[in-house]
Amino acid sequence: MSKVIKKNGKFILEPDAKNLARAERAADKERLNQKLSDEQLRAILQRILDRLAALEG
Amino acid sequence: MITLIRSKDGTIKTFSPRPFEGYNLALGESIELVDTTFEEFAQRFVVSCMGVSGETLSVKQGSPDLIVNITAPGQSTVDVDINGSIETLTPIDGGFQVVLSTDVPGVFVIQPADRKKFCAAGQGLLVIEVNP
Numbered sequence: 001m002s003k004v005i006k007k008n009g010k011f012i013l014e015p016d017a018k019n020l021a022r023a024e025r026a027a028d029k030e031r032l033n034q035k036l037s038d039e040q041l042r043a044i045l046q047r048i049l050d051r052l053a054a055l056e057g
Numbered sequence: 058m059i060t061l062i063r064s065k066d067g068t069i070k071t072f073s074p075r076p077f078e079g080y081n082l083a084l085g086e087s088i089e090l091v092d093t094t095f096e097e098f099a100q101r102f103v104v105s106c107m108g109v110s111g112e113t114l115s116v117k118q119g120s121p122d123l124i125v126n127i128t129a130p131g132q133s134t135v136d137v138d139i140n141g142s143i144e145t146l147t148p149i150d151g152g153f154q155v156v157l158s159t160d161v162p163g164v165f166v167i168q169p170a171d172r173k174k175f176c177a178a179g180q181g182l183l184v185i186e187v188n189p
Contacts, residue, residue: 002163004140010122010156011139013163013187023118023162023189 018054021047059098061089061176068172072098102135102175103128104167104183106157111180118189120159125167125183127153129175136170143170162189 002013028044036044060073065085073080074095080088091098106114106125116123127146129135135146135153146153157165165185169175 001140001166002161004142004165006142006144007158010158011142011144011165012158013140013161013165015161016163019162019189 017050021050021054025051059091059093059095061091063087063089063173069174069176071178072176098176099179099181101129101181102169103180104137105180106183106185110183113184113186115186115188116159118159118162118187120187123157123159123185125155125157125185127155127167129153138166138168138170140164140166157185159187162187 002016002019004011004013006012024047028047031040031044058076060076060080062070062072062080062082063086064070070086072091072095076090082088103110104125104127106123127135127137133148137144137146137153137155139155139157144155146155155167165187166182167185168177168182175181
């Protein structure tokens with residue numbers, strides 16, 4: 001369960017790696033059609049690994 | 058007369074609308090008879106949002122802020138547990154309110170903080186999914 005933080009009177013979920021990775025999934029697919037830097041590739045791989053870890057957990 | 062079933066740690070696990078002698082208790086659980094009605098007991102702590110109570114509510118990420126209403130008749134303040142974070146609420150228009158942001162996807166679980174006093178079952182607990 002995600003933790004929450006209170007900001008300006010509202011409760012907001014703290015983003016976790018799994019949800020951040022999931023939120024980028026469509027954009028990541030689009031990125032694969034472009035020429036990517038090493039840094040961009042590492043970021044995509046990291047998000048894939050985060051989603052795999054969530055599946056295994 | 059209703060029956061409360063308490064867990065080993067004294068928190069209310071569930072409640073039954075009648076004296077329930079045949080209940081098969083788990084280790085450490087106990088039974089307590091309370092002179093009230095099922096309906097009255099169930100209304101002691103009710104969490105709702107957008108008219109939904111007692112079932113999972115799903116909303117899209119980026120939706121308008123969610124106003125969660127809590128009713129706890131006779132209470133001047135109430136402690137609510139939001140994903141493990143405890144917040145003491147004071148009344149607004151006769152009830153209690155919490156505002157949730159939908160900016161980040163995930164799951165909110167709203168329930169009473171004092172589980173020895175209130176039962177986090179049925180309308181006493183609300184799960185809200187914020188979907189990407």
